[in-house]
Amino acid sequence: MTATPGLGNPQLASPDLLRSVFRQHAAGVAVITAQGCRPVGFTATSLTSVSAEPPVISFGVGLGSSSWPVLAESEHVGVHILGEHQQELAATFARSGAERFGAPTRWYEGPHGVPVLEGVLAWLVCRVVARVPAGDHRIVLAEAVVGDPSGAGRPLLYHQGRFNALRD
Numbered sequence: 533m534t535a536t537p538g539l540g541n542p543q544l545a546s547p548d549l550l551r552s553v554f555r556q557h558a559a560g561v562a563v564i565t566a567q568g569c570r571p572v573g574f575t576a577t578s579l580t581s582v583s584a585e586p587p588v589i590s591f592g593v594g595l596g597s598s599s600w601p602v603l604a605e606s607e608h609v610g611v612h613i614l615g616e617h618q619q620e621l622a623a624t625f626a627r628s629g630a631e632r633f634g635a636p637t638r639w640y641e642g643p644h645g646v647p648v649l650e651g652v653l654a655w656l657v658c659r660v661v662a663r664v665p666a667g668d669h670r671i672v673l674a675e676a677v678v679g680d681p682s683g684a685g686r687p688l689l690y691h692q693g694r695f696n697a698l699r700d
Contacts, residue, residue, distance in 0.1 A: 555691070555692050555693055556691075556692075557691070558689050558690070558691040558696070559577035559578075559689065559690050559691070560577070560579065560613065560687050560688070560689060560690075561575060561576075561577060561613075561614045561618075561622050561687070561688040561689065561690050561695065562575070562576045562577070562579040562591070562611055562612055562613055562614065563575055563576070563610075563612045563614060563621070563622070563625045563649060563652075564576050564579075564591055564593070564599070564603075564609055564610065564611060564612075565609065565610035565612070565639075565646060565647040565648070565649065566599065566602050566603050566606040566608070566609045566610070566646065566647075567602070567606070567608075567641075567645045567646055567647055568601070568602035568605065568606065569602075570602075571632075571633045571639075571647040572598065572599040572602040572603070572632075573599060573610075573625050573632050573633070573647065574593065574597055574598075574599045574625055574626070575622050575623075575625040575626035576591045576592070576593070577690045578590075578591050578592040579591045579611065579613075582673065586675050587675060587676040588661065588673055588674065588675050588676070589611060589656070589658060589673075589674055589676065590671055590672060590673050590674070591611070591671070591672055592666065592669045592670070592671050592672075593669060593670055593672060594668060594669050595668055595669065595670065596668070598628070600670070603670075603672065604663065604670075606660060607644070607659060607660060608643075608644040608645070608646050608657055608658065608659055608660065608674075608677070609646065609657070609658050609660060609672070609674055610642065610646040610647055610648055610649070610655060610656070610657055610658075611655065611656040611657075611658060611674075611679075612648075612649045612652040612654075612655045613652055613653045613654040613655070613683075613687065614652055614653065614687070614688040615651075615652065615653045615683065615684075615685035615686060615687060615688055616685060616686045616687065616688045616689075616697035616698070617651075617685055617688075618651070618652070618688055619688060619695040620636075621637065621649070622688060622690075622695055623695070624637065633647065637649070638650035638651060642655075642657055643657045643677065643678050644657055644659075644677070651683070652683050653681075653683035653684075653685055653687060654679065654680065654681040654682070654683055655679055655680055655683075656676045656677075656678070656679035657676075657677050657678050657679065658674035658675055658676050658677060659674060659675050659677050660672060660673070660674045661673050661674060661675050686698050
């Protein structure tokens with residue numbers, strides 16, 4: 533590989549390169565939840581709107597995630613858009629081994645038995661339509677069934693390995 537003027541210092545693709553590149557990408561922060569024999573959930577920055585008609589979203593989940601066994605079987609999932617005031621909630625759902633649904637997390641059983649988090653900017657309950665293999669992850673495609681976009685505040689972002697807020 534040769535250096536090209538204006539392109540900096542190119543590196544061969546690797547997991548470290550991918551992580552370094554995506555640290556430069558600011559992403560919205562969501563929490564995905566599901567109900568099995570116990571509620572599960574994790575923080576996701578891979579949430580994407582896929583289709584408006586029908587209303588389909590996607591997100592990635594690692595096969596090693598403690599949430600994956602439940603998500604692999606769940607018919608419905610909860611998708612929660614976090615506000616800038618919810619950095620601690622995002623950190624709780626990102627932390628391995630954390631008691632995610634204990635105090636101070638506020639939640640209730642929503643439509644289709646899905647755990648719905650209180651105080652978020654917006655939420656959806658979605659029906660899982662596909663789980664697509666993607667390396668050590670699965671891309672989950674899910675169709676929105678019901679939701680509420682009326683939360684107040686500004687979105688929480690993830691950038692450079694930290695939770696951040698929008699600046700004007």
